[in-house]
Amino acid sequence: MNEGIADFVGRAREYVALYEHFQNLGMICRQGDFFPGIAYPPVTMYPPIDPDTLLEGYCPPRDGAFDLYLHVPFCDRCCTYCHYPVQVRPDEAAISAMLEALVGELDLYLRRFALGRLKVRSILLGGGTPTYLQPAVLDHFLGQVASRIDTTAGTQFNVDLDPQTMLGTIGAERLSVLAAHGVDRLTIGINSFDDRILAHMNRPHDAAEAVIAIRRAQEVGFQLDIEFIFGYPHQTLESWTDTMMQAIALQPEEIQIYRLKVKPYGDRTGTITRMIERKQIVQPEWQQAILMKRCAHLLFEADGRVQTLIRVFAKDPNIYSRYAESLDCTLRDLLALGPTAFSSFPDRFFLNCGDFRTYIERIRSGCLAIDRGVLRNREQQVRWALALPLRCRSVRRGPFERQTGVALDRVFPLKLRRLEDHGLLTRDAEGVALTPRGRFFADEIALQFYQPQFQPFPRADYREGPLNPYHDSEQAVVV
Secondary structure, rough: OHHHHHHHHHHHHHHHHHHHHHHHOOOOOOOOOOOOOOOOOOOOHHOOOOHHHOOOOOOOOOOEEEEEEEEEEEOOOOOOOOOOOOOOOHHHHHHHOHHHHHHHHHHHHHHHOOOOOEEEEEEEEOOOOOOHHHHHHHHHHHHHHHOOOEEOOOOOOEEOOOOHHHHHHHHHHHHHHHHHHHOOOOEEEEEOHHHHHHHHHHOOOOOHHHHHHHHHHHHHHOOEEEEEEEOOOOOHHHHHHHHHHHHHHHHOOOOOOOOOEOOOOOOOOOOHHHHHHHOOOOOOOOOHHHHHHHHHHHHHHHOOOEEEEEOOOEOOOOOOOOOHHHHHHHOOEEEEOOOOOEEEOOEEEEEEEEOOOHHHHHHHHOOOOOEEEOOOHHHHHHHHHHHHHHHHEEEEEHHHHHHHHHHHHHHHHHHHHHHHHHOOOOOOOEEEEEEEHHHHHHHHHHHHOOOHOOOOOOOHHHOOOOOOOOOOOOOOOOO
16 A cells, blocks of 8 residues: 555544444444435335325426436346346347336326426436447437427436446447437446456456446546445455545546445345355455545545535536435435336335336336335425435425425424534534534434334444434424
8 A cells, every 4th residue: 555545544544433433422333334315214114005095196396397217127247236126138028028118107107197298307217237228229218218208408317337338339339329319427337446346246347348438438528427336345445445546547527435235225135235144255344444435535535526415526516416416405306217216206205116027017007016105294204304415415494394394493403403512413594414524424314313113223233322313213393
């Protein structure tokens, strides 16, 4: 490890001590595990519901604009860390059936909402690996979607993709198809520049191919967000910092880092979880993961990057995913299509069925594929409107009060004061925001506002300190 990196590591150790400090205060579970708070209640904890009950009384937004997610669940292989169902190397018939169902589901919503076209504010094409599709198939599918949506509002169009699908002549054709359909942003799952780690993750690319893919996308002119995972088994601190230095040297607009998620957060238990449970592999100690995270933050800071959304770092604070902003910050109407896809509306949240055959059959029969969800009551609404935006960016008084009908000062006064006293958040006339220290612990802070039945870890996993998330959690609003 060179002298410069050793200095970053030395400075990062402060946050290991800080992590232990907050464990002793009860905010972080003893094992050092974490849970990503991308929805409230958590995605895996929604009860069954039928489409008519879920959508009863729903009115589309006043401006008519939605954020649209399209889930294409195809992959060349199943990565060890993935917690979502995918179809590995599907045949042409399976691909055709799924894409027809996706377009058919969009048609069902257009009829349900009495719309000729869906006005979209942003689009995210995710999966799976949407660019697993051959160029001609991808072109036809995107054309089918384009004929049903209105993008005159200046839509950001983002595609999640794998580096391997960007290589060679076919890869170049795929990128041309995406550009022709208005895609302006790519999120590339690089995950590591260490070939040993990529092989263990069962990724279809190596480090050299990842660099070629990034440079090719830059040459075409796409805005780039490249993603990496830390805290993975066999990953060393030196390997991680080397990966971060290589990522910075490539100068993408955004770099996004994720801690390895062991606890399932989707409709499938990932291979890595089963391997750890069977003791086939050892999960790294949390101290190592925290060092990796803090080192990355320091390296980004030295490169002039700021955190725009949770885990995302850019030099230009105006460059970020509008889809993610709508989901986690501004809490706008977000419609998701495809098996296991989850939609978020201002007063309700719902998921499609996870079984692919059932999803296709329901759409073909003219029925929506919704099978889980909730119409939030006031208690859930308050927690949703506080935990998600605070975790991601900040909570503004005006939007919060419009979304909940409750003044922000009446919500969790004891919890907010304790977090403020420990230097984790600030409050002012505009609202509530995490401090730089608080943003480092954003996932753990979000759990402060969960109802006990939705906590991902049992109370026994926490020390009984003042920041234990189970304290003062029964009621959000003080009368």
